[in-house]
Amino acid sequence: MTDKVIEAINSGTLTADNLTHETLREKYKRQPYEYGPEALSRGRGIFDDTDQLDQYLYSYGKMGNEQWEKQFEFSMIDGDTTIIDYGCGQGLSFLNLVCRWSHDDDKTWQDYLKSVILIEPSQIALNRAQAIAQLKFPDATIRTIHKKLEELDNDDLSFDANKVTIHIFSQILDIPLTDNFNLVEFFETITSTIGTHYIHVVSHEVDEMNDQQNILKLYKYIVNKHVHVDDPTDEICLVLKTDPKEPRKVRKIATHMALNTFKTQRNNKSYTAMFACITTY
Ligand SMILES: C[S@@+](CC[C@H](N)C(=O)[O-])C[C@H]1O[C@@H](n2cnc3c(N)ncnc32)[C@H](O)[C@@H]1O
Numbered sequence: 001m002t003d004k005v006i007e008a009i010n011s012g013t014l015t016a017d018n019l020t021h022e023t024l025r026e027k028y029k030r031q032p033y034e035y036g037p038e039a040l041s042r043g044r045g046i047f048d049d050t051d052q053l054d055q056y057l058y059s060y061g062k063m064g065n066e067q068w069e070k071q072f073e074f075s076m077i078d079g080d081t082t083i084i085d086y087g088c089g090q091g092l093s094f095l096n097l098v099c100r101w102s103h104d105d106d107k108t109w110q111d112y113l114k115s116v117i118l119i120e121p122s123q124i125a126l127n128r129a130q131a132i133a134q135l136k137f138p139d140a141t142i143r144t145i146h147k148k149l150e151e152l153d154n155d156d157l158s159f160d161a162n163k164v165t166i167h168i169f170s171q172i173l174d175i176p177l178t179d180n181f182n183l184v185e186f187f188e189t190i191t192s193t194i195g196t197h198y199i200h201v202v203s204h205e206v207d208e209m210n211d212q213q214n215i216l217k218l219y220k221y222i223v224n225k226h227v228h229v230d231d232p233t234d235e236i237c238l239v240l241k242t243d244p245k246e247p248r249k250v251r252k253i254a255t256h257m258a259l260n261t262f263k264t265q266r267n268n269k270s271y272t273a274m275f276a277c278i279t280t281y
Contacts, residue, residue, distance in 0.1 A: 003050045003124065004028055005090075006131045016136050021068070021095040024132075025061035030054035044175050046122045053090045053128060061092060063269065064171065067202040068096035070262045072275040075104050077196050079163030084117040084190070086149055087172030091129035094118070097168055097200075098136060114162060115141040121148045150181040154189075161193050169201040173214035183214055184221050191278050192250055201274040219259050219274050226254040226278060252280045 005028050008014040014027075032051040033039035036059040040052055043060045047053060085094050094116070098109050116133045120126040126144050133142045145156050149172070159165060167190055173183070191197045199222075203215045256277040263270050 001050045009131050020099045025057045029057035031058045066264045067271045072258045080114045081112045081164040082115045082162045083166045085168045086119050088118045088120045088129045090125045091132035093170030117143045119145045150178045164196050166198045174203045197278040199276040203272045
């Protein structure tokens, strides 16, 4: 099955100007399955057919976009920027980010965005996300990593020291990850590069706000560990699957933190979003 979105990009029907989170859903949502949510494992499956990508836009695209509606008020730092989208799916979260967040000055993403890293275990979703990112940012380097979060190693996670790195976790930390995945160590690793790190996590329908939920776990950890810097010689080891490299000595401070739970009028569903700005030096 060919990918209609990639075809439209190649034929020039979809352009950097007319492609947004809304037009992607409106133009390419389809309902090829009689029971959509089941064909998509209730939106949490790892898809192997482009029909599922289109069905996802139909069944869950509106909800996916709604989660990005309540933005946090903050000013973005200007400078060379990398966006990393963990469990990026077909690119809807990436589009929400670049279409909704803007810089305070008269510059645009084109001026600042130097690279995009897309991480996703579904190859067909990754292909679509890559085509979308490349269309929107032809001058940026687009790197794809075809893996689950739990499979990433130090080489995957050694990012360029850009001024600004934006880490997106959109509807991914609420997916059950394997037991050996340590979210806190993962967070420490991805923010160990010198520079400014924005972490944006969005999650849907958190029925009970308890400590078992990754979004809350991460929020509390950052508040406890990084809002006040107690130990100036904190050593952050790279602790993922490969052997730890030379421990990097860095200091981190969380300069902005926000946690927001909100409902949408449409279906009264509740969403939770977390934002953190970490400066590593
Ligand atoms: C609900 S979708 C969200 C997609 C995208 N982030 C968005 O907000 O539009 C969840 C995505 O996570 C991917 N996924 C599932 N298990 C994963 C894992 N263990 N690690 C990384 N991604 C995973 C799925 O393939 C799917 O693309």
